[in-house]
Amino acid sequence: MKNEYMRPATELSLPVVAGTVSGDPVRVGVVNGVAATDRDAGGNPAGSATVVTDARSYEYEVAGAIAxxxxxxxxxxRAGATAPVLSVTGTGAPWGYTVPKVGETGVRAATSGKAIVRPAQV
Structure with missing residues (x-):
């Protein structure tokens, strides 16, 4: 196609915060994704990691009840050595949203635990 630069452009080398490791949820500008590599690894420029930005879902520890x-x-x-935290309470734009496992309702009354989460995109 005439103006196509890359396809499908869902795994990008993007700047991430110090300490980012593979599997971390990340936000770069308005894009939410999951680090596929550690920062500064996998052939990425200094300060960057490969970030997956497509519609995949991931299992994460999520704080709070899920309606x-x-x-x-x-x-x-992430703040230095402090791992990123996902929670159902917060302000601003959501990082993602919960997706129920097959055969489950997607409701959880417990205050924390594993949940399937899909990063939201603008």
Whole structure:
């Protein structure tokens, strides 16, 4: 195609915060994704990691009760050695939303635990 630069452009080398490791949820500008590599690894430029930005879903520890499918999940970004935190309480744009496992309702009354989360995109 005439103006196509790359396809499908869902795994990008993007700048991420120090300490980012493979599997971390990340936000770069308005794009939410999951680090596929550690920062500064995998042939990325200094300060960058490969970030997956497509519609895949991931299993993460999420704080708070989940009201049902598509409950918004918010990100508190990594701060040095402190791992990123996902929670159903937060402000601003959600990082993603919950997706129920096959055969489950997607509701969880517990205050924390594993949940399937899909990063939201603008």
């Amino acid at each position: 049902g499918p598509f409950t918004p999940v918010f990100l508190t970004a």
